């Protein structure tokens with residue numbers, strides 16, 4: 076159980092949490108959502124105890140082990156991967172204690188009280204060892220690491236040999252293996268490819284503890300979460316059901332809010348009108364006064380959507396030559412590992428290219444090379460006439476100067492931009508007021524990404540290479556950015572896991588697989604289709620691998636399908652069962668009410684009767700809603716059974 080009570084916290088003028096209350100029941104999986112800078116990371120940190128709040132209490136239960144995955148990339152102590160995991164999970168410490176305890180037992184006379192105490196300690200330690208699956212640790216670690224995309228060779232490599240994204244996976248593996256009671260995950264899918272993501276989803280759906288995950292990834296949230304907690308305006312609002320259900324319910328509530336606001340505005344203008352007309356009439360003085368007071372006290376209905384609706388455009392850029400980039404017979408090697416070879420690619424002015432491939436295929440390496448940040452091992456790379464290049468990667472936001480403020484970060488850029496231009500742009504990127512003077516070090520994940528993208532925009536490049544630019548961005552900023560890229564008149568190469576984002580943007584797909592490049596004209600969906608016919612059957616990934624004769628694959632696919640079906644059904648069942656219980660309870664109560672209402676003795680008490688009638692009507696309304704939901708869930712279950 077997590078219980079957060081009456082929490083408030085202020086950063087300067089900004090009230091981040093305002094009397095926030097939130098309870099997470101045991102076994103629930105909650106998606107924590109909210110726009111960039113809403114305070115999600117801060118709230119998770121408060122739960123881990125590493126962030127002190129101004130007021131309020133946070134309880135996570137006594138002796139509960141918390142596993143926390145931070146949003147920012149982190150460094151790891153340099154040691155062999157498996158040794159690190161042993162240490163990270165606490166197993167190494169238990170092993171050390173066990174060996175000390177065994178030595179002590181051997182050195183003490185049997186039957187002495189000290190010996191007995193050592194034996195008792197040994198027993199306790201053994202229990203801890205078993206709880207951490209000490210006997211099968213290597214097998215378990217192997218399974219988790221494999222699921223997260225590591226190869227067998229990786230197990231013995233030092234942690235320092237891995238890049239930032241992989242370090243995050245190592246950390247995640249450590250968390251999963253440490254048998255936590257509560258998992259707090261801050262954007263866990265940001266560094267995962269779709270295969271590892273599926274694996275993680277499977278692992279998490281079997282996890283029995285509490286999970287709170289911050290994510291902007293709709294698919295991930297949909298498949299895992301049984302409820303959604305929205306952080307907005309310093310408070311948490313709970314929505315039961317998965318993320319899609321949350322979006323619908325939220326739209327309904329917004330509609331309700333808009334209605335309330337319309338009513339409120341009508342009320343305000345009536346009061347203002349009254350005040351204007353009667354302000355000099357002595358006979359109405361007290362009525363005018365009371366309206367003035369009411370107006371002052373009135374808390375206005377605020378609607379998030381509308382307060383944030385802004386847009387921006389990339390400035391028109393200078394025209395580059397027709398051929399923007401030519402890569403000829405390129406090869407990249409790290410030691411004796413070749414990332415790609417014989418790579419040839421020409422990019423024409425105005426093309427919008429999606430660069431895709433599984434994790435580790437070399438997308439980031441290739442984009443760094445195309446951007447001139449890293450040399451080729453052999454081959455040539457040439458930029459076209461008058462090409463000005465802008466490059467964005469995860470590191471761009473990590474590499475911002477943490478001591479500078481937002482404003483200072485932009486001030487050294489293009490002098491052609493006036494102060495007002497910059498302020499407007501900052502506003503479009505949702506930095507306003509106090510935010511402008513914040514140092515980069517305190518910005519939230521999304522705010523850092525936004526600032527790095529904004530910095531890029533000021534470079535007025537006519538050729539952009541963007542590696543995972545939408546990680547950390549909330550939905551609104553993502554849409555805003557996508558619209559701007561659609562109108563961008565330069566050339567674009569973009570790496571992203573976000574299919575929806577790619578599909579709308581790309582005019583051509585370049586796939587990097589097994590060390591070679593392949594080009595597919597058309598958008599991302601067309602690429603998925605074409606890829607099936609283009610590749611020999613054994614090279615295609617996914618269901619198309621299901622060729623006759625390839626029985627092992629077929630079995631695996633069948634097993635995956637069954638697992639998937641089970642998982643999908645489980646998600647629905649988890650909602651259905653408590654719902655049925657609730658409906659049953661309500662129906663029983665309703666029957667009891669009806670019995671009372673049929674009782675002439677009871678009917679003689681009119682106050683009681685009308686109270687009961689109100690209760691009965693409310694319950695009837697609730698029942699109706701629950702039954703509707705129940706029908707939806709049942710038909711969803713039928714659909715899953717039919718179509719898988």
Ligand SMILES: Nc1ncnc2c1ncn2[C@@H]1O[C@H](COP(=O)(O)OP(=O)(O)OP(=O)(O)O)[C@@H](O)[C@H]1O
Pocket residue numbers: 086087091109110111112113114115116117118146513517518519520521522547549
């Ligand atoms: N020490 C600080 N002083 C002032 N403001 C701060 C400080 N630390 C964080 N903030 C601000 O508090 C807000 C909440 O930050 P937090 O990292 O919790 O947001 P978030 O919801 O996780 O956002 P994102 O989706 O971008 O990760 C941000 O606007 C951030 O700039």
Ligand SMILES: [Mg+2]
Pocket residue numbers: 115116117146261519520521
């Ligand atoms: Mg955050």
